[in-house]
Amino acid sequence: MALKELEDATAVEDFLSRHTPVLLYIGPGGRDQQADTVLTSLCALAPARSAAWVRPYEGVADRYVRQLLTHLPQTDRACLVLIEGAVVLDVLRSTDVEAHGEEWAKAHFGERFLARLSES
Numbered sequence: 001m002a003l004k005e006l007e008d009a010t011a012v013e014d015f016l017s018r019h020t021p022v023l024l025y026i027g028p029g030g031r032d033q034q035a036d037t038v039l040t041s042l043c044a045l046a047p048a049r050s051a052a053w054v055r056p057y058e059g060v061a062d063r064y065v066r067q068l069l070t071h072l073p074q075t076d077r078a079c080l081v082l083i084e085g086a087v088v089l090d091v092l093r094s095t096d097v098e099a100h101g102e103e104w105a106k107a108h109f110g111e112r113f114l115a116r117l118s119e120s
Helices: 009-017 034-043 058-069 094-098 102-119
Strands: 022-026 051-054 080-083 087-093
Touching: 009 022, 009 058, 009 080, 009 094, 022 034, 022 058, 022 102, 034 080, 034 102, 051 058, 080 102, 087 094, 094 102
Parallel strands: 022 051
Antiparallel strands: 022 080, 080 087
């Protein structure tokens, strides 16, 4: 599955305004690190139409997403956010993958993200 890129604030709003949890991937900002690759591949496992991504530091979509996530500690690294409307349900950051490893990330994602997405 190819992730849908959200290119502007309207696309972000349309994606997040669904009445079910969705998975939003905030890209790595040009860094090509293993943890970011893991997050991308994990996001691709989400059910069709449940996952999309935003390029960091590129325009209105990124600024809009970061405004929604202001209560989360943000880094300039990639992260996956399980979100329903404006409510953040869970977060998996590239720094988590680096700290705990790829296998942990896959298990963590399966337990905490995919199960929730498949219920909706």
